Amino acid sequence: MTTTNIALITGANKGIGYATAQELAARGMTVLVGARDAGRGREAVAALRAGGADAHPVPLEVTDPASVAAAARHVEEAYGRLDVLVNNAGIARADGSALPSETTLATLREVFETNVFAVVTVTNAFLPLLRRAPAARIVNVSSEVGSITAMTDPESFLWPLTSVPYPSSKTALNMVTAMYAKELRDTPILVNAANPGYCATDLNGSSGYRTPEQGAEVGVHLATLPAGGPSGQLWGHLAAGDSYGVLPW
Ligand code: NAP
Numbered sequence: 001m002t003t004t005n006i007a008l009i010t011g012a013n014k015g016i017g018y019a020t021a022q023e024l025a026a027r028g029m030t031v032l033v034g035a036r037d038a039g040r041g042r043e044a045v046a047a048l049r050a051g052g053a054d055a056h057p058v059p060l061e062v063t064d065p066a067s068v069a070a071a072a073r074h075v076e077e078a079y080g081r082l083d084v085l086v087n088n089a090g091i092a093r094a095d096g097s098a099l100p101s102e103t104t105l106a107t108l109r110e111v112f113e114t115n116v117f118a119v120v121t122v123t124n125a126f127l128p129l130l131r132r133a134p135a136a137r138i139v140n141v142s143s144e145v146g147s148i149t150a151m152t153d154p155e156s157f158l159w160p161l162t163s164v165p166y167p168s169s170k171t172a173l174n175m176v177t178a179m180y181a182k183e184l185r186d187t188p189i190l191v192n193a194a195n196p197g198y199c200a201t202d203l204n205g206s207s208g209y210r211t212p213e214q215g216a217e218v219g220v221h222l223a224t225l226p227a228g229g230p231s232g233q234l235w236g237h238l239a240a241g242d243s244y245g246v247l248p249w
Helices: 014-024 037-050 065-077 105-132 165-183 211-221
Strands: 005-007 029-036 056-059 082-085 137-141 190-195 236-239 246-248
Touching: 005 014, 005 065, 005 236, 014 029, 014 037, 014 056, 014 065, 014 082, 029 236, 056 065, 056 246, 065 105, 065 165, 082 105, 082 211, 105 137, 105 165, 137 165, 137 211, 190 211, 211 236, 211 246
Parallel strands: 005 029, 005 082, 029 056, 082 137, 137 190, 190 236
Antiparallel strands: 236 246
């Protein structure tokens, strides 16, 4: 068994997940690139390796329990443990003009399948391997739009947003994060949620004003927390500056 830290990032073939894999690899970790499409996963791994990363593809469709179980078996056989799990895979969908009154259950279910239910599936499948690591870290990639505090503040730049599926899925993910942190509070495992901020990726038609690399910073920070670090918190960038810290739920 290697002593290099092993990190699995879901949805790592592009966007913030790819940037997270790149940065964790730059910090000396072996990165397992979760991708639901084998070709896209291979391409991402080739690009990461070209940059010097120790990267390996892991076929992983997070909404498919059989795929998740196969990925966990593979990681167990190949590495015996997992040091870092970044639940990054996510989707954003809305109906009509994104008003609550226009929301369909089909869209709500689709978004929750990926952004919430799959995180529980993946985390539970990998938890035995995370428990075998000396000090595992779980990072759930959330969003500021999941913060009820921010979304209900008329002074917040988020106030005009009214969509239900994506924001409420991230609110649920925040609670998932807090409850895992509570269950694991007497273990060395730290569990936190990261808000990347508004980043230019395919998720939003590249309309974000931050780069995926900037968006990955907070998650990387939480994935590399020292022993005794925070657990059960939402972290993100503060105001317009480059510093980051705890955000309100
Ligand atoms: P992105 O560029 O669209 O990347 C999303 C990644 O998730 C892709 O690799 C995608 O795979 C993967 N994915 C989606 N559904 C999946 C599934 N069922 N199984 C496996 N992989 C799946 O988006 P991004 O902006 O980097 O988003 C990454 C995370 O950051 C998400 O959780 C998102 O909610 C969060 N976030 C983003 C922003 C932002 O402004 N961009 C802000 C806050 C939070 P494919 O390539 O196969 O589709």
